[in-house]
Amino acid sequence: MKAAPKLLREKAYALLKRKIVTLEYPVGSQLVEQEICEELGIGRTPVREALQRLAAEKLVSIIPRRGIFVSDINFWELQRLIEARLMIDVFCARTAASIASPKQILSLKDLLVRAQQWAAERRIPELLETDRRFHLQIVAVLENPFISQAAEKIYDQMFRTWFLSFSRRTREEVLETLSEHLSIINALEARQSDAAEQAVRRHIENYRRKLIQEDSAFRNMGCVAGQVNA
Numbered sequence: 001m002k003a004a005p006k007l008l009r010e011k012a013y014a015l016l017k018r019k020i021v022t023l024e025y026p027v028g029s030q031l032v033e034q035e036i037c038e039e040l041g042i043g044r045t046p047v048r049e050a051l052q053r054l055a056a057e058k059l060v061s062i063i064p065r066r067g068i069f070v071s072d073i074n075f076w077e078l079q080r081l082i083e084a085r086l087m088i089d090v091f092c093a094r095t096a097a098s099i100a101s102p103k104q105i106l107s108l109k110d111l112l113v114r115a116q117q118w119a120a121e122r123r124i125p126e127l128l129e130t131d132r133r134f135h136l137q138i139v140a141v142l143e144n145p146f147i148s149q150a151a152e153k154i155y156d157q158m159f160r161t162w163f164l165s166f167s168r169r170t171r172e173e174v175l176e177t178l179s180e181h182l183s184i185i186n187a188l189e190a191r192q193s194d195a196a197e198q199a200v201r202r203h204i205e206n207y208r209r210k211l212i213q214e215d216s217a218f219r220n221m222g223c224v225a226g227q228v229n230a
Helices: 005-021 033-040 044-056 075-099 102-120 124-140 145-168 171-189 193-213 215-221
Strands: 060-063 067-070
Touching: 005 033, 005 044, 005 145, 033 044, 044 060, 075 124, 075 145, 075 171, 075 193, 102 124, 102 171, 124 145, 124 171, 145 193, 171 193
Parallel strands: none
Antiparallel strands: 060 067
């Protein structure tokens, strides 16, 4: 029985996106539809539609008469993404501290336990996907689809830099990041909006600091480093 077109499209999208964000397809590399179809075992139409979706998310660039390329990661743009993330995550954390249900907080705790397991096993893709879900669940507490969509786009754009950064961190550094997640959970559970904001700010600013320290790694990845305002 053949899979439905929508399922094939979603499968192609998920597989291609994973290969891009985990840098299996390096920044700047050219993607050839026929080769992708053969590699994934999926027909041309679902692959083409998946690539169009990835282009809308700015993960690939479709250049007429030249081809399809994995998008560059511009360091200046990354800084702007961090600023946008800071605005959204702080607002959502402050609000969630007032309205998050015990069930939602328990779900965050479960994700943290899972993340600790992935960290111990050095399973970086699984760790980062759990990290992404952690932050999106806080956003989801507000039940605002416009904020959720904006947050998803920001996290998708940043995922590649997360992968590169976490792949280079020691186990202790990764556990330190997870301890920051615990601080966020504790603030939400205590219904302390100010503490939730401080925990989120500290979490994001620590990530910004690590990016600056890892600037040479991003140069090697194909990034264009710009002026950074810490």
